[in-house]
Amino acid sequence: xxxxxxxxxxxxxxxxxxxxxxxxxxxxxxxxxxxxxxxxxxxxxxxxxxxxxxxxxxxxxxxxxxxxxxxxxxxxxxxxxxxxxxxxxxxxxxxxxxxxxxxxxxxxxxxxxxxxxxxxxxxxxxxxxxxxxxxxxxxxxxxxxxxxxxxxxxxxxxxxxxxxxxxxxxxxxxxxxxxxxxxxxxxxxxxxxxxxxxxxxxxxxxxxxxxxxxxxxxxxxxxxxxxxxxxxxxxxxxxxxxxxxxxxxxxxxxxxxxxxxxxxxxxxxxxxxxxxxxxxxxxxxxxxxxxxxxxxxxxxxxxxxxxxxxxxxxxxxxxxxxxxxxxxxxxxxxxxxxxxxxxxxxxxxxxxxxxxxxxxxxxxxxxxxxxxxxxxxxxxxxxxxxxxxxxxxxxxxxxxxxxxxxxxxxxxxxxxxxxxxxxxxxxxxxxxxxxxxxxxxxxxxxxxxxxxxxxxxxxxxxxxxxxxxxxxxxxxxxxxxxxxxxxxxxxxxxxxxxxxxxxxxxxxxxxxxxxxxxxxxxxxxxxxxxxxxxxxxxxxxxxxxxxxxxxxxxxxxxxxxxxxxxxxxxxxxxxxxxxxxxxxxxxxxxxxxxxxxxxxxxxxxxxxxxxxxxxxxxxxxxxxxxxxxxxxxxxxxxxxxxxxxxxxxxxxxxxxxxxxxxxxxxxxxxxxxxxxxxxxxxxxxxxxxxxxxxxxxxxxxxxxxxxxxxxxxxxxxxxxxxxxxxxxxxxxxxxxxxxxxxxxxxxxxxxxxxxxxxxxxxxxxxxxxxxxxxxxxxxxxxxxxxxxxxxxxxxxxxxxxxxxxxxxxxxxxxxxxxxxxxxxxxxxxxxxxxxx
Numbered sequence: 001x002x003x004x005x006x007x008x009x010x011x012x013x014x015x016x017x018x019x020x021x022x023x024x025x026x027x028x029x030x031x032x033x034x035x036x037x038x039x040x041x042x043x044x045x046x047x048x049x050x051x052x053x054x055x056x057x058x059x060x061x062x063x064x065x066x067x068x069x070x071x072x073x074x075x076x077x078x079x080x081x082x083x084x085x086x087x088x089x090x091x092x093x094x095x096x097x098x099x100x101x102x103x104x105x106x107x108x109x110x111x112x113x114x115x116x117x118x119x120x121x122x123x124x125x126x127x128x129x130x131x132x133x134x135x136x137x138x139x140x141x142x143x144x145x146x147x148x149x150x151x152x153x154x155x156x157x158x159x160x161x162x163x164x165x166x167x168x169x170x171x172x173x174x175x176x177x178x179x180x181x182x183x184x185x186x187x188x189x190x191x192x193x194x195x196x197x198x199x200x201x202x203x204x205x206x207x208x209x210x211x212x213x214x215x216x217x218x219x220x221x222x223x224x225x226x227x228x229x230x231x232x233x234x235x236x237x238x239x240x241x242x243x244x245x246x247x248x249x250x251x252x253x254x255x256x257x258x259x260x261x262x263x264x265x266x267x268x269x270x271x272x273x274x275x276x277x278x279x280x281x282x283x284x285x286x287x288x289x290x291x292x293x294x295x296x297x298x299x300x301x302x303x304x305x306x307x308x309x310x311x312x313x314x315x316x317x318x319x320x321x322x323x324x325x326x327x328x329x330x331x332x333x334x335x336x337x338x339x340x341x342x343x344x345x346x347x348x349x350x351x352x353x354x355x356x357x358x359x360x361x362x363x364x365x366x367x368x369x370x371x372x373x374x375x376x377x378x379x380x381x382x383x384x385x386x387x388x389x390x391x392x393x394x395x396x397x398x399x400x401x402x403x404x405x406x407x408x409x410x411x412x413x414x415x416x417x418x419x420x421x422x423x424x425x426x427x428x429x430x431x432x433x434x435x436x437x438x439x440x441x442x443x444x445x446x447x448x449x450x451x452x453x454x455x456x457x458x459x460x461x462x463x464x465x466x467x468x469x470x471x472x473x474x475x476x477x478x479x480x481x482x483x484x485x486x487x488x489x490x491x492x493x494x495x496x497x498x499x500x501x502x503x504x505x506x507x508x509x510x511x512x513x514x515x516x517x518x519x520x521x522x523x524x525x526x527x528x529x530x531x532x533x534x535x536x537x538x539x540x541x542x543x544x545x546x547x548x549x550x551x552x553x554x555x556x557x558x559x560x561x562x563x564x565x566x567x568x569x570x571x572x573x574x575x576x577x578x579x580x581x582x583x584x585x586x587x588x589x590x591x592x593x594x595x596x597x598x599x600x601x602x603x604x605x606x607x608x609x610x611x612x613x614x615x616x617x618x619x620x621x622x623x624x625x626x627x628x629x630x631x632x633x634x635x636x637x638x639x640x641x642x643x644x645x646x647x648x649x650x651x652x653x654x655x656x657x658x659x660x661x662x663x664x665x666x667x668x669x670x671x672x673x674x675x676x677x678x679x680x681x682x683x684x685x686x687x688x689x690x691x692x693x694x695x696x697x698x699x700x701x702x703x704x705x706x707x708x709x710x711x712x713x714x715x716x717x718x719x720x721x722x723x724x725x726x727x728x729x730x731x732x733x734x735x736x737x738x739x740x741x742x743x744x745x746x747x748x749x750x751x752x753x754x755x756x757x758x759x760x761x762x763x764x765x766x767x768x769x770x771x772x773x774x775x776x777x778x779x780x781x782x783x784x785x786x787x788x789x790x791x792x793x794x795x796x797x798x799x800x801x802x803x804x805x806x807x808x809x810x811x812x813x814x815x816x817x818x819x820x821x822x823x824x825x826x827x828x829x830x831x832x833x834x835x836x
Contacts, residue, residue: 001055001077003367004125006304006360009136012050016134018042018141020173023131026148027105027118027186028167033057034105035148036096038131042141044083051078053125054132055104056094062132063091077128092132100736101779102253104129105184108736110250112208112701117187119249119264123257124305125366127179138303138412140176147171149186156185158261160200160243172242174260176410178301183259185247192217196225197232202245205270208701209248212270220246223284223327227291230326231318234398237405240299246287250702251738253779256286258293258315265290272703273672276635278586281329289319300405303412305369306360309439310418312373313356313381316340317389320382331548331585336382337522338552338591342559344379345527348444350824352817356381357415357439367813370778383525384438390471390523391434392426400425415439437468437499445470447503447518448529458512462503466526469499474506475520475550476513479541485582486544487515487537515545522553527560539575548585555592562600563828565835569604572596573616581623586635589624593617593643601647602750603791603825604832610750617647625665634667641666645676651686671699675707682711683749689715706742709735713746716753725761728788729768737779744788755793762790762798766805769815778814785818794826802826 019041026035036056044050052062055077062069062079065088073080081090098107098118103126109116120130127135147155151167158181159172190210192203203220205213224244232238241261252266269283296318297311323332347353354362356376363369389397400422408417415435423431445466452459462474473494477487490513495504506516514537518528530538538545538554545551558575561567576596583589601613624640641663648654658677662668669677678695681687689712696708713724724747727735735743748758769788773781790798802823806816 003365004053004136005365006306006363009138009304012134012136013138015045015048015050016042016139017045018134018139020142020144021131021133021182023143023145023182024148025131025145025184028148028150031098031107033095033097035094036131037091037093038133040090040092040133040141041087042090042134043087044085047084049080049082050134051080052090052092052132053077053128053135054079054092054094055096055128057097058095059092060095061091061093065089079132090132094132096130099129101776102251102737103777103779106249106251108250108702110206110208110702111705115188115207117189117206117250119185119247119252120183121253121257121264122180122182122259123254124180124370127182130182130184133179135179137178137180137301137305140178140301140410140412142176143174143182145171145182145184147184147186153187154189154191154204156183156189156202156204156245156247156262158183158241158259175240177260177298181259181298181301183257183262183264185245185249185262185264189247192221194221196221196228196244197239199239200243200245201225202243204245204247205267206250209267209270209272212272213248216270219280220283220287223287223323224291226326227288227322230322231291231295234322234401235295235405236402237295237299237409239294240410241294244291246290251736253737256290258290258297258311260294260298263290268703272701273670274634274638274667276586276590276638278335278590278635278639281323281332281335281587284323284327284329285319285332285335288323289315292318292322295405299410300408301412303414304360304363305366305372306358306363307413307415308369308372308377309356309381310413310415312377313385316378316382317385321386321389331587333522334548334552334585335587335591336379337549337556338585338587339594340379341383341522341525342379342556342591342595343375344381344383344525345375345444345556345560346563346825347375347821348380348442350821352820352824353442355440355442356384357435359440367778371813371817380525387438387471387524388422388434391469392422392429392431396426396429397422400431434469441468445526446529447497447526449506449516449518449531449534451512451516451531451533453512457507457509459505459507460512460516460531461505462497462518464497464501464503467499467501468526470497470524470526471495472497472518472524472526473520475515475517476506476508477515477517477537477545479514479537480544485541487541487546489546492520514541517550517553519553520550522549527564528553528557529561529566530554530557539578542575543579543582548588551583551585552588552591555588559595562604562832565832568835569600569613569832570609573600573613577616577620580620581627584633584636586633586639589636590639593621593639597643597647603829606750606833607752611649614647614649618644621647622665625663629665638667641673642676645673645680648680649684651681651684654681654684655686671701671703675699675704675711679707679711679714679746682714682746683716683751683754685716685753687711688717689720702738706738709739709742710746713743714749716749716751716757718757721747721757721761725768728784729772731771731775733772733776737783740780741783741787744783747788748790748792750792758790758793762793763801765790765798766801766819769819770805770809770811773812773815778812781812781815782818785815785822789819789822791822791826794829796830799823799826799830 022039024037059071155169157171189204248267256265292315296314404421476490480486621640621644
């Protein structure tokens with residue numbers, strides 16, 4: 001299907017005024033498709049041609065103003081319409097396809113009990129997979145949705161759904177919303193219902209997860225209530241919809257989707273196994289993020305997809321800030337700094353980088369727009385907004401936000417509209433210049449201190465590579481004499497950094513501070529370097545630096561130095577060995593272990609050096625378990641146990657843990673840890689198909705099926721590899737989105753036992769990726785380009801083959817973007833290895 005272009009959208013928006021949709025869905029039929037009837041009432045401002053978007057299995061009827069049109073005119077997902085000026089009614093009857101990739105109307109049968117569940121995902125341009133429509137964000141309308149479903153099912157929609165007969169449901173008419181926000185959830189869902197502020201609230205999961213929702217329901221409802229109340233404290237516009245349901249649905253691609261009144265989440269956020277406090281906090285961030293969208297995106301919607309940041313950057317910033325303001329998760333910005341922010345930094349240093357708010361012409365169609373839902377639009381944009389709040393002050397920022405809502409409620413807006421509202425609320429600041437510097441530029445600024453000492457004092461000149469203004473803090477720390485593990489704050493000074501590429505200086509009397517930490521508190525978005533003296537202080541005393549957020553800034557600085565070839569991976573790991581066993585902040589432990597295991601060990605090091613890195617990480621995890629054995633830090637213990645299970649190469653010990661059902665000094669092996677252990681044994685060739693089948697028989701669940709698929713693909717066996725490759729790329733396309741990902745992730749393993757088996761597959765990867773992407777579409781393309789990329793055996797030849805593919809062949813945009821990113825990352829890996 002051809003993507004919708006910006007020019008086409010502008011022409012259609014100038015031609016049509018859409019009033020309402022009446023949608024009737026029938027999901028009582030077979031397993032492959034469902035019935036969809038949509039009636040659209042709209043006006044044409046003049047006579048002329050336009051088109052309706054619909055992607056059916058069969059288009060049964062199209063009736064315009066009582067006149068039946070030729071259904072055979074449908075071409076490439078578009079039905080042409082010749083209209084006269086004035087009011088019109090269009091009725092579209094179709095049989096629509098169920099999805100196995102999380103796009104459109106996804107159908108899932110739970111292996112735990114055989115029950116079937118549906119949910120829609122109309123995001124970006126997938127609404128025509130569910131109903132006929134004029135699918136673009138600036139043609140808003142009201143929606144009246146009804147559903148015929150099996151009698152025992154529950155149906156949910158954007159408005160309160162009422163059962164009006166056996167299997168028949170009618171949803172309340174919505175306010176004006178965009179087509180991509182329409183949502184339906186249907187199936188034998190288990191629900192927990194409540195009421196708050198006069199509105200019905202609901203939580204919903206499939207029946208096999210009911211016990212876990214019941215366990216977590218009060219925690220989820222408390223976070224929801226507190227965030228809801230906080231948004232009403234800071235926003236003058238009240239919540240604009242009639243209910244607030246949160247449905248946790250299977251095989252969901254994203255973390256969640258902000259459908260008004262019916263937010264859908266991936267159901268892994270209802271934890272079957274033990275979860276860390278950081279994971280519980282991350283779920284709460286997602287709740288707050290999606291609730292922010294009820295205003296940023298749903299009430300006021302972008303006009304075209306160049307302004308994705310108006311949705312995602314705001315929701316990301318507000319999600320963290322509101323959670324910190326209103327819930328027990330007061331230190332949530334530490335997790336943002338330790339983990340989330342790196343997503344933005346990495347994306348911003350690739351060839352595919354783009355401004356937070358790109359120029360409209362750089363987003364010419366929906367296929368291009370999809371590529372910008374990345375670390376720049378989320379993490380970098382949120383960082384830019386945090387910097388804006390630090391610069392303007394929260395009062396002026398919120399005044400601008402509230403003016404924006406008031407001026408554009410139930411309508412559409414652009415970057416210019418938002419900046420104008422901010423400028424009116426803060427007349428003493430040049431917000432337009434700030435927006436140009438922060439939102440229209442690419443790349444990461446770098447701040448590097450050069451410290452000198454003289455008679456009676458010291459001075460640090462900070463070099464600024466980049467052109468953005470910054471407001472940030474500089475932390476000056478001293479080591480406590482005789483105690484290698486403690487740093488104490490001498491002073492924290494604030495600085496405004498100009499946007500002309502000129503640095504700044506910090507100075508003082510007496511000896512220099514042992515650690516000079518730029519961007520202490522992490523208020524700005526920039527890479528910061530550590531001078532030689534500061535690195536020495538970090539090397540000996542990092543675990544004694546007060547404040548988890550300050551330690552996160554240091555760990556991120558070290559991370560960037562490794563990625564940029566300025567710090568050897570082995571030196572980074574020595575800092576991990578010295579200080580992570582003493583780290584109490586769970587977010588920092590998780591982020592550092594994730595980078596150490598996933599990037600340093602598996603990418604930047606190879607052969608004997610990789611084996612040494614894994615051995616070091618096993619020792620660090622054992623030390624963390626030993627330190628926390630008395631209790632009190634269950635999240636740190638669980639994080640250490642997970643990394644230990646993924647990193648140990650001692651087969652006898654791993655088998656002993658499996659037999660004992662626990663990690664010595666650590667937690668018992670629940671379902672998640674059991675699969676992690678079996679995955680590691682599969683990679684090492686210590687188990688086989690019989691063991692995997694037995695584990696699946698004990699855990700006949702969606703997670704169990706994914707775990708088994710991962711393990712089978714990971715076996716160092718020629719037959720197992722051939723079977724996994726055939727399942728991924730052979731053309732049968734039977735794997736759902738989640739099983740495809742699990743198989744891809746299991747396939748490529750950098751262990752010595754695997755490399756000889758895997759090397760013959762690498763040359764065929766790129767052709768296979770192109771073919772499966774063309775058959776299965778954007779979501780499978782993205783998963784293929786990331787999870788199925790041959791990192792385990794990637795070197796100069798894989799780089800050459802990938803570059804040749806992108807240079808010589810046309811691929812769908814979703815695949816082209818992720819492959820370009822993977823090749824950029826591979827160049828960085830090869831440079832780091834070469835520097836070593």
